[in-house]
Amino acid sequence: MEPATTAASVPDFSKGDGLVAAVAQDAATGDVLMVAWMNAEAYAETVRTGRAVYYSRSRGKLWRKGEESGHVQIVRAIYVDCDADAVLLKVEQVGVACHEGYRSCFFRQVTPDGVCIAAPRLVDPAEVYRQA
């Protein structure tokens, strides 16, 4: 790999009111697990600790993925897109990514017949937050 730019220039948190979109992809299977948000603090902690940390827009605070459920994401690689307002994390997902008990948050497929469940539920949602 050849050097590109300094790390200081990316991600660019100025475009999205201090947030960038963050995609978590299963490093082993390539499945897209979830999309969330990061502010500069969440990103810095993710880089420093090697665990995915997001920013919860609804709760207005850092969201250390798996802090309650134990379903952490171990970050194997971080990529940033061309305009620096989105990051891609390749992660090792412990347990399931989705609070509804599915491996991926994208378990619903939109089809001509409506929205269908396209993946098996692996964990009872009530159990997700009992395993911490």
Next chain:
Amino acid sequence: MEPATTAASVPDFSKGDGLVAAVAQDAATGDVLMVAWMNAEAYAETVRTGRAVYYSRSRGKLWRKGEESGHVQIVRAIYVDCDADAVLLKVEQVGVACHEGYRSCFFRQVTPDGVCIAAPRLVDPAEVYRQA
């Protein structure tokens, strides 16, 4: 697949000022190609035409992917996440996804040594907009 909810309830454009995040993933390789945005109109046109249509936040209008470059995305499947504010498109990418000439917009990897180019440039960016 079992029916889940009505298609009318998803995506939910009310959370993100009328926009949802949209991830395009290569249907064949699983590579994440790009992250962009959709408003309700862009989503509806994507579903109707089977070609990825986004909403350009910077230009403030619909962005029919590939309209200038010819590098369209043929949509093979659409998924929506658990809280309905992000969609995942599995696409057949014609040409390259990135306007900088890379297959994926996530061609830069963040490493302890800085940000490095982690993929080959396949097309001269000047050529991208000459092929339309």
